[in-house]
Amino acid sequence: MGMLYESLLQSQIFFFISSVGFIILGLLAVVLLLYFIRAMSTFNRIMDNMEKNIDKIGDTTKEMFGEMKDSFIFNFLFKKKKRRKD
Numbered sequence: 001m002g003m004l005y006e007s008l009l010q011s012q013i014f015f016f017i018s019s020v021g022f023i024i025l026g027l028l029a030v031v032l033l034l035y036f037i038r039a040m041s042t043f044n045r046i047m048d049n050m051e052k053n054i055d056k057i058g059d060t061t062k063e064m065f066g067e068m069k070d071s072f073i074f075n076f077l078f079k080k081k082k083r084r085k086d
Contacts, residue, residue, distance in 0.1 A: 050057070068074050
């Protein structure tokens with residue numbers, strides 16, 4: 001009778017520990033899901049702002065490229081080599 005009682009007690013302890021483990025894993029999954037949803041919401045807001053300001057971004061990029069192309073360092077590093085005519 002002691003062996004049966006001991007086996008039953010071990011199975012109850014196992015199920016208790018596994019239940020606690022699944023509860024902890026479930027809570028962890030919920031927390032990770034909430035962080036993922038928050039990150040996706042932030043990403044969505046960033047994309048919306050980019051869509052609204054895409055013309056401004058394009059104009060600014062063109063201006064920056066023009067200024068960079070006119071700079072001394074750019075011309076020094078990437079100057080066009082003159083071809084000699086033979």
